[in-house]
Amino acid sequence: MGLFVTALFVILLSIFIWKAYNNTKNIQLERITINNGKKQCCNTLNVLQISDMHLENISISPEELYDQLKDEDIDLIALTGDYLDRKRTLKKLPAYLEVFKQLKPTLGCFAVFGNHDYVLKEPYFAHLEKTLNEFGVRTFRNEHTQIVMHGLMINIIGIDDYSTGRSRLSDSYHALNEADFNLVLTHDPNIILNMKDHPFDYLLSGHFHNGQIHWPKPYHLIKMGKLARMRMVQGLHYMYGKPFYISEGLGQTGINIRVGSRPEITIHKLSLSKEKTQTESAS
Numbered sequence: 092m093g094l095f096v097t098a099l100f101v102i103l104l105s106i107f108i109w110k111a112y113n114n115t116k117n118i119q120l121e122r123i124t125i126n127n128g129k130k131q132c133c134n135t136l137n138v139l140q141i142s143d144m145h146l147e148n149i150s151i152s153p154e155e156l157y158d159q160l161k162d163e164d165i166d167l168i169a170l171t172g173d174y175l176d177r178k179r180t181l182k183k184l185p186a187y188l189e190v191f192k193q194l195k196p197t198l199g200c201f202a203v204f205g206n207h208d209y210v211l212k213e214p215y216f217a218h219l220e221k222t223l224n225e226f227g228v229r230t231f232r233n234e235h236t237q238i239v240m241h242g243l244m245i246n247i248i249g250i251d252d253y254s255t256g257r258s259r260l261s262d263s264y265h266a267l268n269e270a271d272f273n274l275v276l277t278h279d280p281n282i283i284l285n286m287k288d289h290p291f292d293y294l295l296s297g298h299f300h301n302g303q304i305h306w307p308k309p310y311h312l313i314k315m316g317k318l319a320r321m322r323m324v325q326g327l328h329y330m331y332g333k334p335f336y337i338s339e340g341l342g343q344t345g346i347n348i349r350v351g352s353r354p355e356i357t358i359h360k361l362s363l364s365k366e367k368t369q370t371e372s373a374s
Contacts, residue, residue: 114349115150118341120159121355123327125293125334126362134241134363136272137164139196141356142171142297143340145207146183148347150354153186160194163358166240167198170228171297171338172205172252172278178215181222188226198238200228203249205278205298207344209257233262237270243363244270248291253279254298254316264289272363280323280337281316283330293361294335301325301339305351325352 139160151159168191174184191200202223211219223230231249238245246267251257258277267273273291280296301324302309312319318337325339339355 112348115343115347115354117353118151118159119353119355121357122360123336123357124360134243136240136245136361136363137166138169138274138295138359138361139163139165139167139194139356140169140171140295140336140338140359141341142338143173143205143300143342143344144175144187145173145340145342145344146175146180146187147177148344149342150347151341153190156187157190157193159356163194165194165196168194168196168200169276169295170200170202171276171295172203173207173297173340173344174219176207176210178211181215181218184219184222185226188223188228191228192226198240201247201249201276202228202230203276203278204230204232204252206252206254209252209255231276232257233259235263235267237268241363243272244268245363246270246273248273248275250275250277250282253277253282258282260285260289272361274361279316280335281318283335284317287331291333293333293359295338295359296335297338297340299324299337300344301352303343303349303352
């Protein structure tokens, strides 16, 4: 009887792990629309967000990623951190960066770093940043830049990783010029709790993976800050009446399985206007 129970347990565990691994291949393409309260607006910024690639454990190839996105109209690519955390994985990065180049975002590709990236010791972190830059990715560590689209000014504000104590809001917003839209890129969304007095119209982040193993609940996320305790771990939320988004991430960390969560690619359609933004739909 004991042997039978053990065998049954092993079979059930194997099925569970097999299904959990297959979940990592079920990439969800999410589409989020943020508008200015009007049903139609000709000034639209299409942002492709890729977060938490974790190239040690990623179940989509560069070729598959390109095939999924090649027909999308992309103005800007936002990479919100956690590309890898092992030096041996650096060789995998260029193939994915080449995909982002092939997608030809009209306004460019912008990136911030996450806590796993900072696990890399020098000179490997420097090599990571250099590789990103060589493929035309503008990296931010508490910096900002301004771009123009449809005659409207857009601030891209990159805030460094909050969980490792690298966020510097004063540096990120230093000498920030007035703009029609302030788009913030960061990795750990917990920084938003400190941004009541800092202007933003939309904030993109990742970090939580929706628990990655979200069953029965992602109890392990409680240690990852106040937002997790507020049950804000994925998707569209509001703070101070302003929208922010937490991606479930494209790759996995630790072990390459997902339960109750899915890898995510997100396209954000942002209506640009001098009026205050509101959320029209999320799907």
